[in-house]
Amino acid sequence: MQQQISVITLGVADVARSKAFYREGFGWEPVFEQDDVAFFQMSGLMLGLWEKAQLESDMQRPGVPPGSFALASNVESAEAVDAGIERLVAAGATLLRPADAPPHGGYRGYIADPDGNAWEIAWNPAWTVDNEGHVTFGV
Amino acid sequence: MQQQISVITLGVADVARSKAFYREGFGWEPVFEQDDVAFFQMSGLMLGLWEKAQLESDMQRPGVPPGSFALASNVESAEAVDAGIERLVAAGATLLRPADAPPHGGYRGYIADPDGNAWEIAWNPAWTVDNEGHVTFGV
Numbered sequence: 001m002q003q004q005i006s007v008i009t010l011g012v013a014d015v016a017r018s019k020a021f022y023r024e025g026f027g028w029e030p031v032f033e034q035d036d037v038a039f040f041q042m043s044g045l046m047l048g049l050w051e052k053a054q055l056e057s058d059m060q061r062p063g064v065p066p067g068s069f070a071l072a073s074n075v076e077s078a079e080a081v082d083a084g085i086e087r088l089v090a091a092g093a094t095l096l097r098p099a100d101a102p103p104h105g106g107y108r109g110y111i112a113d114p115d116g117n118a119w120e121i122a123w124n125p126a127w128t129v130d131n132e133g134h135v136t137f138g139v
Numbered sequence: 140m141q142q143q144i145s146v147i148t149l150g151v152a153d154v155a156r157s158k159a160f161y162r163e164g165f166g167w168e169p170v171f172e173q174d175d176v177a178f179f180q181m182s183g184l185m186l187g188l189w190e191k192a193q194l195e196s197d198m199q200r201p202g203v204p205p206g207s208f209a210l211a212s213n214v215e216s217a218e219a220v221d222a223g224i225e226r227l228v229a230a231g232a233t234l235l236r237p238a239d240a241p242p243h244g245g246y247r248g249y250i251a252d253p254d255g256n257a258w259e260i261a262w263n264p265a266w267t268v269d270n271e272g273h274v275t276f277g278v
Contacts, residue, residue, distance in 0.1 A: 003167045004182040004272030006213035006261070008147065028142045031276045043143040044183030044273035046266075055209065060236040060249065069208070069256065070194065074145035097199040110199065117208065122145070127185075133143030134183035134273070137170045 005045050008071065011052035012115045017092075018049045021114050025091030026073070026084075043133030052115070070110065072120040074129055078107040084121045085109050093119075144184050147210065150191035151254045156231075157188045160253050164230030165212070165223075182272030191254070209249065211259040213268055217246040223260045224248050232258075 012018040019038050022028050031041040036054060040047040056062045075081055081099045088111050089095055096118060099109030108122035126138040151157040158177050161167050170180040175193060179186040195201045214223055220238045227250045228234055235257060238248030247261035265277040 002182075002212070002214070002268070002272050003165075003179065004212055004268065004274075005147065005184065005186065005210055006182075006263075006266070006268065006274045007209075007211035007259070008144065009209045009211065009259075011208060026142075032278070039276055040142065041276050043141075044271070045144065046274060046276060047144065058236075058241065058249075069150060070146075070148045071144055072146035072148065073141070073143055075141070097197075102197065110197075120146070120148075124145075127145070129141070129143065129145065132183075133141050135143075135145045135185060137178055137180050137185055139171070 007046045007048055009048035009050050009055060010113070010115065010117050011055040012049050013052055014114070015049055015051055017114055021092050022047075022049070025088040025093060025113075027087075043135070070118040070120050072122055074122050074124055074127065074135065076123065076129075078123050081107050081109060081121050081123050085111060088119075088121070146185045146187055148187035148189050148194060149252070149254065149256050150194040151188050151252075152191055153253070154188055154190055156253055160231050161186075161188070164227040164232055164252075166226075182274070209257040209259050211247075211261055213261050213263055213266065213274065215262065215268075217262050220246050220248060220260050220262050224250060227258075227260070 028040050030038040032039040036051040038049045092114055093111035096110035096112055101107050106124040108120050110120050112118050128136045167179050169177040171178040175190040177188045231253055232250035235249035235251055240246050245263040247259050249257055249259050251257050267275045
């Protein structure tokens with residue numbers, strides 16, 4: 001299989017609330033929206049927000065809580081990490097970890113979206129992000 | 140913030156087991172590996188497998204189970220969905236939903252990786268995937 005991720009779909013309790021959060025907190029606009037689902041065209045993949053019961057029915061796996069994973073969106077500087085986290089918290093995020101410097105370098109903090117899904121906001125000087133948002137590994 | 144996802148990091152109980160699963164099941168090769176972490180260069184973003192306790196410590200959020208989300212990797216045909224799921228199950232995946240046709244078209248099934256993280260293997264004729272694996276929304 002192609003070394004490729006096509007979609008990240010998050011199960012959310014209230015699609016309207018989540019759309020407002022992603023719009024206000026991240027500043028992102030959906031490419032498609034209905035009452036029960038929204039898609040954001042991201043950097044080479046889609047982010048989906050889908051009514052949680054429908055996602056769970058679709059994957060035939062009911063009743064699962066938010067999980068042991070983190071999504072990340074990298075920004076261009078440490079200052080942009082702080083500004084991003086401030087904006088996300090103002091939009092309704094829960095602060096998990098205030099931003100600080102990890103042992104491997106850079107600067108990062110974590111927040112949870114209204115359904116508890118974790119996002120890392122990070123500045124990683126070793127990884128390049130091109131103008132289309134495509135990220136390339138570096139050390 | 141740029142409309143961009145940089146990394147998906149999954150917290151895993153046994154990094155060696157997970158690396159073997161992603162290598163054998165999906166056929167993907169890591170770009171970086173240590174005992175406690177591995178990164179795969181994906182289509183414009185990174186997939187990270189990180190020792191679960193370390194991820195939870197890093198995000199200051201201990202004890203969370205696998206969650207209400209699904210990652211997806213889209214393939215070129217319905218036959219490739221069946222073949223992909225068969226290979227993943229042979230590599231140790233749990234079958235969540237055998238592949239069938241959803242109401243919105245195409246063909247898809249779901250499996251869980253060794254830590255319970257859900258993946259959808261899908262053929263979606265409305266969405267284009269270019270040679271670099273970058274996915275574009277379509278209806």
